[in-house]
Amino acid sequence: MAYLAALVAGVGFFVTSVVWLGVWPARVLEEQARAFGPTAALALTASEQRGREIYAREGCGYCHTQQVRFTAADEARFGAPTLAWESRRDVPHMLGTRRIGPDLSRTSGTRSEDWHLVHLYNPRLVVSQSVMPGYPWLFAGSADQPKQSARDVVAYLESLGRARLLAASGTNEVVVVNPASPRRSGELPTLPPDPNPASRWTDAKGARGAELYTLHCASCHGPEMRGDGPGARGLMPAPTSLADRFYRSDRVLEALWHGVPGTAMPAWRDMPLADLAALVSHVQQPTALLREDRIGEMPAPDAAERGARVYADNCAQCHGPTGAGDGSAASSLPRPPTNFRLQQMSFYGVVGTLEQGIAGSMMASWGSRLSRADMAAVAHHIRGFFDEADRRSNR
Amino acid sequence: MHVDTGLVRAHGLAALVTLLVSVTFGLIISIQLWWPDLGAGVPALSWGRLRYAHTQGIMLGWLANAFFAFLYHAVPRLTGSSVTSPRLGRWLFGIWNLAVMVPGWALVLAGVSQPLEWAEFPLVIDAFVAIGIVMALIQFVPPFFARGLESLYVSSWYVIGALVFTMLAYPMGNIVPEFVPGAAGAAFSGLWIHDAVGLFVTPLALAILYFVIPAVTGKPIYSHFLSMLGFWLLFFLYPLNGTHHYVFSVIPMSAQFTAIAASALLGITVILVVANLLLSLHGAGAFPKDLGLRFVVMSTIFYLIVSVQGSLQAFMSVNQVVHFTDWVIGHSHLAMLGFATFAAAGGLVHAWQRTPGVRFNARAVGRAYWFLFAGVLLMVTDLTIVGLVQAQHWQSGAPWIDSVVASRHAWIIRSATGILVLGGFLDLLQGLLTGPRNAEVHP
Numbered sequence: 001m002a003y004l005a006a007l008v009a010g011v012g013f014f015v016t017s018v019v020w021l022g023v024w025p026a027r028v029l030e031e032q033a034r035a036f037g038p039t040a041a042l043a044l045t046a047s048e049q050r051g052r053e054i055y056a057r058e059g060c061g062y063c064h065t066q067q068v069r070f071t072a073a074d075e076a077r078f079g080a081p082t083l084a085w086e087s088r089r090d091v092p093h094m095l096g097t098r099r100i101g102p103d104l105s106r107t108s109g110t111r112s113e114d115w116h117l118v119h120l121y122n123p124r125l126v127v128s129q130s131v132m133p134g135y136p137w138l139f140a141g142s143a144d145q146p147k148q149s150a151r152d153v154v155a156y157l158e159s160l161g162r163a164r165l166l167a168a169s170g171t172n173e174v175v176v177v178n179p180a181s182p183r184r185s186g187e188l189p190t191l192p193p194d195p196n197p198a199s200r201w202t203d204a205k206g207a208r209g210a211e212l213y214t215l216h217c218a219s220c221h222g223p224e225m226r227g228d229g230p231g232a233r234g235l236m237p238a239p240t241s242l243a244d245r246f247y248r249s250d251r252v253l254e255a256l257w258h259g260v261p262g263t264a265m266p267a268w269r270d271m272p273l274a275d276l277a278a279l280v281s282h283v284q285q286p287t288a289l290l291r292e293d294r295i296g297e298m299p300a301p302d303a304a305e306r307g308a309r310v311y312a313d314n315c316a317q318c319h320g321p322t323g324a325g326d327g328s329a330a331s332s333l334p335r336p337p338t339n340f341r342l343q344q345m346s347f348y349g350v351v352g353t354l355e356q357g358i359a360g361s362m363m364a365s366w367g368s369r370l371s372r373a374d375m376a377a378v379a380h381h382i383r384g385f386f387d388e389a390d391r392r393s394n395r
Numbered sequence: 396m397h398v399d400t401g402l403v404r405a406h407g408l409a410a411l412v413t414l415l416v417s418v419t420f421g422l423i424i425s426i427q428l429w430w431p432d433l434g435a436g437v438p439a440l441s442w443g444r445l446r447y448a449h450t451q452g453i454m455l456g457w458l459a460n461a462f463f464a465f466l467y468h469a470v471p472r473l474t475g476s477s478v479t480s481p482r483l484g485r486w487l488f489g490i491w492n493l494a495v496m497v498p499g500w501a502l503v504l505a506g507v508s509q510p511l512e513w514a515e516f517p518l519v520i521d522a523f524v525a526i527g528i529v530m531a532l533i534q535f536v537p538p539f540f541a542r543g544l545e546s547l548y549v550s551s552w553y554v555i556g557a558l559v560f561t562m563l564a565y566p567m568g569n570i571v572p573e574f575v576p577g578a579a580g581a582a583f584s585g586l587w588i589h590d591a592v593g594l595f596v597t598p599l600a601l602a603i604l605y606f607v608i609p610a611v612t613g614k615p616i617y618s619h620f621l622s623m624l625g626f627w628l629l630f631f632l633y634p635l636n637g638t639h640h641y642v643f644s645v646i647p648m649s650a651q652f653t654a655i656a657a658s659a660l661l662g663i664t665v666i667l668v669v670a671n672l673l674l675s676l677h678g679a680g681a682f683p684k685d686l687g688l689r690f691v692v693m694s695t696i697f698y699l700i701v702s703v704q705g706s707l708q709a710f711m712s713v714n715q716v717v718h719f720t721d722w723v724i725g726h727s728h729l730a731m732l733g734f735a736t737f738a739a740a741g742g743l744v745h746a747w748q749r750t751p752g753v754r755f756n757a758r759a760v761g762r763a764y765w766f767l768f769a770g771v772l773l774m775v776t777d778l779t780i781v782g783l784v785q786a787q788h789w790q791s792g793a794p795w796i797d798s799v800v801a802s803r804h805a806w807i808i809r810s811a812t813g814i815l816v817l818g819g820f821l822d823l824l825q826g827l828l829t830g831p832r833n834a835e836v837h838p
Binding site for chain 2 (some may be wrong): 003007010011013014015016021022024025026028029030033055056057059060061062063065067069071072073076081082083084086087088089090091092093094097098099100102113123124127129130131132133134135136137139169170213216266268270271272294315364
């Protein structure tokens, strides 16, 4: 009798724990989900569901959590904490208890599909120091040949946090939900001033900039900044060749801070401001030399007048009448048109872009529509926007 | 009374074989953290799949088999009667190793699994585990009832408790979250994550500690009152700990607070239990001559450290910082590789030395002890330190990859400690396969 009582008490302990810490919380969570969740949250598509199954079987959840905790550090890095309704349809759950990589519950909108594919094929192609395994068996031989399974995984990743973003759209919460997502515009931080502009590429800050570039940027933009890093193949549009452009500081900072929507360039808002300043300075280094060297500019008698005309007829709709990237069609483009007042390409860089266009963007090839002389003239005109803006800001 | 020494040997060897395989999986994934291309793009060698195979192998392959070997040795001695059936024993051995371990690993490596911690084998394997637990219950528990529970020694209570509770907890952790979504599913997972350790591994390890200490010293346990107090407190508190794996989550705060309070009380209880065990040594020292006891004593000390650490980790101020880092991986290795493995190895060595007809190489086992002791200590220290480094990076708001880059050297050292551990286990295998043979019929 005594031991029957003991056994019942023992089993009672277990039942107590399950009711107290399992059944009852489940009921509370369901009530919360009903009270705060959207009435018609989207279910996963068939592709996203298949992606979720691959994510589950490959153990992704053992390095990447899917819960933003109610802690200051989590909220600052990953955004608003995960609510009950967000994981309401996740069976089995993948909240996770370990982070080697970052939390993924707010992935939606932070990276382009091609970035995800290259990263999935071999993470070190785009994140040079990553320790994530590659998943080449989801591809047919290279990063730009994904099988359906790889597309499914990326579709699933892109679904993470989407419902929360949609629920927040139209409210101020959007920014809070996903602090890492690229944005088209917004306040830029003020970078610390350069203490010694003359030696800015040779002092400690210059070294830091080079180190950061190698760590974070070279995988796509290439060791020589020619846009030919190991990750470049498979990215569309291709990473910008920084070597034949000169950027004003605020243009580089804008790309770093907001990311470049419509491209694989993510936002780097999590970097300390001093590091951002070092990177901005580093990116300007080679092209500053190039800017002095105006070799190859072909003067033509009517260059100024012809360039202005060609520009107004063909370019201004997107790039804007003053080259500020604010033409009438600009807002409808997935990737903002280049603002020529903030960056200057080499002469041959402009002509090359005109000839070939930029694959993966709305910039078409003009090689068959403009004559060589027209291209040379408009290149001259486009380069002039920067010089004009430069003169104004220096005045 | 009959001791089925054939099953002691069979489970003992199965334990060591599955152990070596599981540790090899663990070593590979530890190397992949600093040499990520080691898997060479082979799906079965990728980090995630090997990670699943590693922990399932340690718990269900190594620890369960070692516990079964010990039970075949200990249950007849505790009850004065034989286990239920040798035939059932052979079926249990076959199902556990040939229907659970081998196909479980094969399926996980082939990509058939469930992403639930300590429950990665797929549902079809879970069914065989559940059958196996019921068989173990039928095999080992009736002898206790035959004797009458009034005069049961504390080890017996732990054996009964472990098997009954595991039978209840296993489906809750392995099957329920396949049907309960999201954070609610995580609540059940959290319970199992802790119950796997607290209701399966810990009670059986404690049964070994309580058994081996008086068996070797020849003196009674310090206090039977403390033994039973500890037993009931542990079985009350362990199941209430699970939610501390999800502190600061959306799971209701009252559930989180309950788990945190239970974690604190659990730490205090473990201090009582360990005090009782250490006082029962009657001056045998921290490194006794008897090899089984030597493992057992260190297991007791690891148990104290890991439990107090566990209580500490549950507090919100600490949890906020160290959760998700390698600190916790250090903690789980201190529990499973320190406390549980030293108990299982102690119980296995103790039983082996008293099993007629097997070889025993005391030198190799002594060497195993030191390799494992050094390996665990260095690994846990290394992971604890790098966990704090990761936490510091995350708190600082630096880019995520900085925390990965900062971990690299510690991860390399951790793999080196893993080699020490693997070496220790190879010595243990050598210790049980070589050396002079025990007398055919033990006096």
